[in-house]
Amino acid sequence: DAEITQSPRHKITETGRQVTLACHQTWNHNNMFWYRQDLGHGLRLIHYSYGVQDTNKGEVSDGYSVSRSNTEDLPLTLESAASSQTSVYFCASSVGGSSYNEQFFGPGTRLTVL
Amino acid sequence: AQKVTQAQTEISVVEKEDVTLDCVYETRDTTYYLFWYKQPPSGELVFLIRRNSFDEQNEISGRYSWNFQKSTSSFNFTITASQVVDSAVYFCAPRSGNTPLVFGKGTRLSVIA
Numbered sequence: 039d040a041e042i043t044q045s046p047r048h049k050i051t052e053t054g055r056q057v058t059l060a061c062h063q064t065w066n067h068n069n070m071f072w073y074r075q076d077l078g079h080g081l082r083l084i085h086y087s088y089g090v091q092d093t094n095k096g097e098v099s100d101g102y103s104v105s106r107s108n109t110e111d112l113p114l115t116l117e118s119a120a121s122s123q124t125s126v127y128f129c130a131s132s133v134g135g136s137s138y139n140e141q142f143f144g145p146g147t148r149l150t151v152l
Numbered sequence: 153a154q155k156v157t158q159a160q161t162e163i164s165v166v167e168k169e170d171v172t173l174d175c176v177y178e179t180r181d182t183t184y185y186l187f188w189y190k191q192p193p194s195g196e197l198v199f200l201i202r203r204n205s206f207d208e209q210n211e212i213s214g215r216y217s218w219n220f221q222k223s224t225s226s227f228n229f230t231i232t233a234s235q236v237v238d239s240a241v242y243f244c245a246p247r248s249g250n251t252p253l254v255f256g257k258g259t260r261l262s263v264i265a
Contacts (some may be wrong), residue, residue, distance in 0.1 A: 039238050080243065080257035088250065130198065137185045137247045143197035
């Protein structure tokens with residue numbers, strides 16, 4: 039069955055370290071998204087991509103970067119982790135081209151920055 | 153750009169009560185979709201329903217119903233005869249064109265046995 043996976047599921051790191059969170063989908067979806075979820079803020083968009091070599095900034099992109107070298111993967115990199123980036127991170131994907139299509143979400147990665 | 157307001161941060165009900173979750177959205181687009189997602193305590197995000205901006209008919213699916221009123225920019229979600237398994241955070245999200253979903257802050261529903 040097609041799916042979307044995230045790894046690692048839990049990560050503890052130290053302030054200043056570079057961290058990369060992986061997202062892999064097997065639906066062959068063009069669109070992929072990264073959100074962070076914090077208490078009191080709901081889900082906020084970090085970055086998104088509409089296809090290979092395409093990346094776009096979301097609402098809270100500072101301190102994060104993404105690259106899309108193939109259809110299946112959109113890794114999220116924290117350049118220099120900060121305590122404010124402690125959060126739960128969700129990756130999502132959808133068929134492109136229409137507002138009709140729902141986004142499918144991965145299970146999430148809980149990141150703690152000490 | 154879209155904006156969503158879910159004014160109810162937390163709601164607690166006793167099992168078998170009906171409960172309505174409010175969602176008010178803002179958009180300049182004439183064509184859009186509205187989505188509801190559920191996030192149970194296990195943490196995953198589950199798609200519940202989508203409704204397009206041209207269809208204001210209410211939708212009923214089992215114990216769930218949705219009331220879309222374009223005039224008030226609202227897309228409310230009602231659970232009839234709530235059950236403990238309905239306890240979750242519920243998110244409303246509009247989408248137009250090929251843009252990402254814009255989520256509200258969510259409403260945490262607790263159903264007490």
